Amino acid sequence: MQAVVERSSAEKNVYVEGFKALEAEGLAESEALRSLRRRAIEGFEALGFPTPKMERWRNTNVSRIAKAQFRAAERPGEVRRESLAPHVYDGTGRMVFVDGFFVPELSTPLKLPAGVLATNLVEAKKLHGGLVESHLGHHVDFEDQAFAALNTALHRDGFFLYVPKNAVVEEPIHLLFLGTTPETAAYPRNLLVLEDNSQATIIESYVGLTEEAYLTCPVTEVSLGVNAVLDHYKVQRESLAAFHIAVQQSWQDRDSALRSHSISIGGALVRNDLNGYLDGEGVSCTLNGLYLVDGKQHVDNHMRMDHAKPNGYSHELYKGVLNGSGRAVFNGLIHVHEDAQKTDAVQSNRNLLLSKNALAHSNPQLEIFADDVRCTHGSTIGQLDDDAIFYLRSRGIGEEAARSLLTYAFASDIVERIKVESLRQDLEEYLFTRLPRGEVVRQAV
Amino acid sequence: MSTAMLEEYAEREYEFGFVTDIDQEMIPPGLDESVVRLISAKKEEPEWLLEWRLKAFSHWLKMEEPQWANVKYDPIDYQKIIYYAAPKSDKDRPKSLEEVDPELLRTYEKLGIPLKEQEMLAGVAVDAVFDSVSVATTFKGKLAELGIVFCSFSEAVKNHPELVKKYLGSVVPYSDNFFATLNSAVFSDGSFVYIPKGVRCPMELSTYFRINAMNTGQFERTLIVADEGATVSYLEGCTAPMRDENQLHAAVVELVAMDDASIKYSTVQNWYPGDLETGKGGIFNFVTKRGKCEGKRSKISWTQVETGSAVTWKYPSCILKGDDSVGEFYSVALTKGWQQADTGTKMVHIGKNTTSTIISKGISAGQGQNTYRGQVKILKGAHGARNFSQCDSMLIGDRCGAHTFPYIDVNNPSARMEHEATTSKIGEDQIFYCNQRGIATEDAVSMIVNGFCREVFRELPMEFAVEAQKLLEVNLEGSVG
Numbered sequence A: 001m002q003a004v005v006e007r008s009s010a011e012k013n014v015y016v017e018g019f020k021a022l023e024a025e026g027l028a029e030s031e032a033l034r035s036l037r038r039r040a041i042e043g044f045e046a047l048g049f050p051t052p053k054m055e056r057w058r059n060t061n062v063s064r065i066a067k068a069q070f071r072a073a074e075r076p077g078e079v080r081r082e083s084l085a086p087h088v089y090d091g092t093g094r095m096v097f098v099d100g101f102f103v104p105e106l107s108t109p110l111k112l113p114a115g116v117l118a119t120n121l122v123e124a125k126k127l128h129g130g131l132v133e134s135h136l137g138h139h140v141d142f143e144d145q146a147f148a149a150l151n152t153a154l155h156r157d158g159f160f161l162y163v164p165k166n167a168v169v170e171e172p173i174h175l176l177f178l179g180t181t182p183e184t185a186a187y188p189r190n191l192l193v194l195e196d197n198s199q200a201t202i203i204e205s206y207v208g209l210t211e212e213a214y215l216t217c218p219v220t221e222v223s224l225g226v227n228a229v230l231d232h233y234k235v236q237r238e239s240l241a242a243f244h245i246a247v248q249q250s251w252q253d254r255d256s257a258l259r260s261h262s263i264s265i266g267g268a269l270v271r272n273d274l275n276g277y278l279d280g281e282g283v284s285c286t287l288n289g290l291y292l293v294d295g296k297q298h299v300d301n302h303m304r305m306d307h308a309k310p311n312g313y314s315h316e317l318y319k320g321v322l323n324g325s326g327r328a329v330f331n332g333l334i335h336v337h338e339d340a341q342k343t344d345a346v347q348s349n350r351n352l353l354l355s356k357n358a359l360a361h362s363n364p365q366l367e368i369f370a371d372d373v374r375c376t377h378g379s380t381i382g383q384l385d386d387d388a389i390f391y392l393r394s395r396g397i398g399e400e401a402a403r404s405l406l407t408y409a410f411a412s413d414i415v416e417r418i419k420v421e422s423l424r425q426d427l428e429e430y431l432f433t434r435l436p437r438g439e440v441v442r443q444a445v
Numbered sequence B: 001m002s003t004a005m006l007e008e009y010a011e012r013e014y015e016f017g018f019v020t021d022i023d024q025e026m027i028p029p030g031l032d033e034s035v036v037r038l039i040s041a042k043k044e045e046p047e048w049l050l051e052w053r054l055k056a057f058s059h060w061l062k063m064e065e066p067q068w069a070n071v072k073y074d075p076i077d078y079q080k081i082i083y084y085a086a087p088k089s090d091k092d093r094p095k096s097l098e099e100v101d102p103e104l105l106r107t108y109e110k111l112g113i114p115l116k117e118q119e120m121l122a123g124v125a126v127d128a129v130f131d132s133v134s135v136a137t138t139f140k141g142k143l144a145e146l147g148i149v150f151c152s153f154s155e156a157v158k159n160h161p162e163l164v165k166k167y168l169g170s171v172v173p174y175s176d177n178f179f180a181t182l183n184s185a186v187f188s189d190g191s192f193v194y195i196p197k198g199v200r201c202p203m204e205l206s207t208y209f210r211i212n213a214m215n216t217g218q219f220e221r222t223l224i225v226a227d228e229g230a231t232v233s234y235l236e237g238c239t240a241p242m243r244d245e246n247q248l249h250a251a252v253v254e255l256v257a258m259d260d261a262s263i264k265y266s267t268v269q270n271w272y273p274g275d276l277e278t279g280k281g282g283i284f285n286f287v288t289k290r291g292k293c294e295g296k297r298s299k300i301s302w303t304q305v306e307t308g309s310a311v312t313w314k315y316p317s318c319i320l321k322g323d324d325s326v327g328e329f330y331s332v333a334l335t336k337g338w339q340q341a342d343t344g345t346k347m348v349h350i351g352k353n354t355t356s357t358i359i360s361k362g363i364s365a366g367q368g369q370n371t372y373r374g375q376v377k378i379l380k381g382a383h384g385a386r387n388f389s390q391c392d393s394m395l396i397g398d399r400c401g402a403h404t405f406p407y408i409d410v411n412n413p414s415a416r417m418e419h420e421a422t423t424s425k426i427g428e429d430q431i432f433y434c435n436q437r438g439i440a441t442e443d444a445v446s447m448i449v450n451g452f453c454r455e456v457f458r459e460l461p462m463e464f465a466v467e468a469q470k471l472l473e474v475n476l477e478g479s480v481g
Helices: A002-024 A031-047 A063-068 A081-087 A121-127 A129-135 A146-154 A386-394 A399-415 A421-434 A438-444 B003-010 B033-042 B047-061 B102-111 B115-122 B140-145 B153-159 B161-167 B178-186 B428-436 B441-452 B462-476
Strands: A093-098 A117-120 A158-163 A173-179 A184-186 A189-194 A199-208 A219-224 A229-237 A243-252 A257-264 A269-278 A284-293 A298-307 A313-322 A327-336 A344-353 A359-368 A374-382 B024-026 B085-087 B125-130 B133-137 B149-152 B191-195 B205-210 B221-226 B231-239 B247-249 B252-257 B262-270 B283-293 B299-306 B311-314 B317-320 B326-335 B340-343 B346-349 B355-365 B369-378 B386-396 B401-410 B416-425
Touching: A002 A031, A002 A146, A031 A129, A031 A146, A063 A243, A081 A173, A093 A117, A093 A158, A117 A121, A121 A129, A121 A158, A121 A189, A129 A189, A146 A219, A146 A243, A146 A269, A158 A173, A158 A199, A173 A184, A189 A199, A189 A229, A219 A229, A219 A257, A229 A243, A229 A269, A229 A421, A243 A257, A257 A269, A257 A298, A257 A399, A269 A284, A284 A298, A284 A327, A284 A399, A298 A313, A298 A344, A313 A327, A313 A359, A313 A399, A327 A344, A327 A374, A344 A359, A344 A399, A359 A374, A359 B386, A359 B416, A374 B401, A386 A399, A399 A421, A399 A438, A421 A438, B033 B047, B033 B178, B047 B178, B140 B149, B149 B153, B153 B161, B153 B191, B153 B221, B161 B191, B161 B221, B178 B252, B178 B283, B191 B231, B221 B231, B221 B262, B252 B262, B252 B299, B262 B283, B262 B462, B283 B299, B283 B326, B299 B311, B299 B340, B299 B462, B317 B326, B326 B340, B326 B369, B326 B462, B346 B355, B355 B369, B355 B401, B355 B441, B369 B386, B369 B416, B386 B401, B386 B441, B401 B416, B428 B441, B441 B462
Parallel strands: A093 A173, A158 A189, A173 A199, A189 A219, A199 A229, A219 A243, A229 A257, A243 A269, A257 A284, A269 A298, A284 A313, A298 A327, A313 A344, A327 A359, A344 A374, B125 B205, B191 B221, B205 B231, B221 B252, B231 B262, B247 B283, B252 B283, B262 B299, B283 B311, B283 B317, B299 B326, B311 B340, B317 B346, B326 B355, B340 B369, B346 B369, B355 B386, B369 B401, B386 B416
Antiparallel strands: A117 A158, A359 B401, A374 B416, B024 B085, B125 B133, B149 B191
16 A cells, blocks of 8 residues: 555656746746646646546546656647648648647648737746636646646646637638657646627647657647637547547637537547536537447447526537447546526437447446436447448449448548538548448448 | 424424333343354354354454535444344244234334235235344245245244345455345344245335334345345335434345346335434435345336435445346435435446436425436446436425435446436426415425426335325325425
8 A cells, every 4th residue: 555655646746846847937827827737736636637436537547648647848849831731621720739838840830810819838927927817727626637737737838719709700710739759748728718699610639749658648628609600629539559648628608609519539548538627507518429439449438418597408419430449438427417407408429330359338427417418428329330231232342342332431420520621521532441342431422 | 495494394303203111131232252253142143154254253343434425413332232122032932913912013004014914914024123133024824835935034044044045145245345244243133035046026025124122233135046036026115113322224135136036126115213302313225225136137126205314325226137137226315304314326347238227306305415426437348338327416495405416437338327316496486386276285395396306106016006106195294395
């Protein structure tokens, strides 16, 4: 027992040291933000890394991350402009972050209407300190989530968006986070604040440019004012050895709408925590997701929807294609508070198992304290329909191609919901290349 | 939902609350090794059983009470519980009803289950458990002709030790969980059923449990074995007298089904739910029920109607080991007042082409909290396994809660599983429609709820189906909105 305690404190020490080093660097931050970091590292020290004994982590073991003891990168890795080409989307403004650092040379100017503030977080802390202070760390619960605490304490940079009342950002903003240096950790921190009647589209994409292991631990906080609309896309294409542990927390005021799409393709061990707090009447929240796992990949999507006020609408659809010895975990909780009458919540998880060794855990959960609600959840796990394959074969399509075609149909259901055309095309293209006999599928489609 | 009506509903008192005064032989409250030895000695048990109990007891000392269930209750002081109570007439057991203590018989009459009538009218063999020792066993002769063993657990230990030794703990090992381990150490009595090869049990077997002596924990142990090709349907139903102190009930039920055997286990539970206004008192029902489909094409079916108890913590499960075996779980759980229920099932698919069905209906009213917690686990070798789960919740009133926690783990690509859950309230339009056609609101609610639970009720044996429907109606009176 003693040995265990010692080991776990040694595991934490690296991060506590990292925090001290960051403090010693003398970040240009207000006292309020500094004390936020201190509270967070204390929170992390108290929590330690989660273990499978904790209900929320029972299917995902992060001891590999704890043991690896990643230190934050000291400087951004070298990235040449050409190597970005496969990872950018047409018709979007771009902010590029490498190993947690903002790299202006790789970024493009954003087209912003008057009054909209969109910069990297370091800049925002200098120029709009008050705004940042009033939101940063206010939405995400870092006292209960170890990785959110780590990020809050150790984040270096990230993206800050402030859309004032009645403003609409038409061009999607693409945040590209690159992991380039092995054995390092990056803690991107994003803050998206949309005031009343405003609108914006954000794409967060995470890409690995190295084959080795590294850790990305991002936190995104979203605050939506009355009637605000945010389209949020997340594309996770980390290296196949990488760890990706993300937390997204949104807070929504009356009649606002959040449409979130999460596509998870890369990473050795991936965990996405998506928490939404529906704190006004008539709020709508749509969460769609697609995860593809193969080899020994492990993807865990944890969602929590808090319906705190009446007439809320939340709709979750997560689909997964599991191959090889891949593992997928889905855990969705809809919590309807006492006053949240007329809540309409739907949660559904569909898993397609393509191989013998793939394993899917699906735990859709409902906690309901109001009596006038409509809440449903559904979960299916299965393989491709033999009848459907037979039908395609009887029409002269080879078995392998038939399987690919059906798998494509299953997965593209989510991709088709993406509104940013360049992103959608890129992902469709990816599906073709990933599936065996993708050419046949492409022709058929 | 009108408050006045809810209040009226909340004021309903427990109808079967009364205490019968009969002399009881008791061991003073508390638990240590000597108590375990004493229980074993009193029951004149063989050495191996005592050893098994002691093993369980020493394991129990190392265990912690589980905290994960979605229920809240005051901590239980295990040293304040009386672990053994038997009616005085232990030595000379009654051979027939005439010999049974008249006070006891009156108790049954109050419950509306006069043994004699039941014996004749319903054709049910009743093994009545009054507190801890079986006091009357009927229809024995008829069953014995077919080679069926249906007796109290302690009798089985004496007369069929080889069967008990073989199957005891084979489904729920003594180290299984906190409450099952406690039960293994101190279990008092229960029922034992053995159906020999190829025999179809000609009648529904039934046991009425009744918790009676003040402060007596009831630790039943039931073991049902259906040998190759055998079929049996077992009924379990309960009511309990009113009292203030919390009572712990930690039973264990083990079912074993061999090749082509089929076991149907039905429960109607209506124990004292505690004071409706304060939530004080009431039974703690922490039960471990598990069945093992050991043989090919075997089938185990659980049906339960849970309307009583302050806290229910119960997951009748099936281990589908034999190829082509079938597991079923049908449940209606009603919580009102301050009742809490955390119930569900666990289906473990091991064999090929195993199928399981889960239908769970939860109804919450008043301040009741109803949780469905279930697991469907499909292991690697379970090719072609199939599961269908449906968990529906109905909420009556705005202070109650309904929760669903399904765990689904699938490790075989040829398996198919579906899970659906819905939560809703009784629609105003539905009630309006009924009102329009001259059906009073209260009747309409009762009708709608019965319709909601239909899929489960039709799985119950006839006698129980009627009782269950009535139970629900009585419980729901005054809860209309």
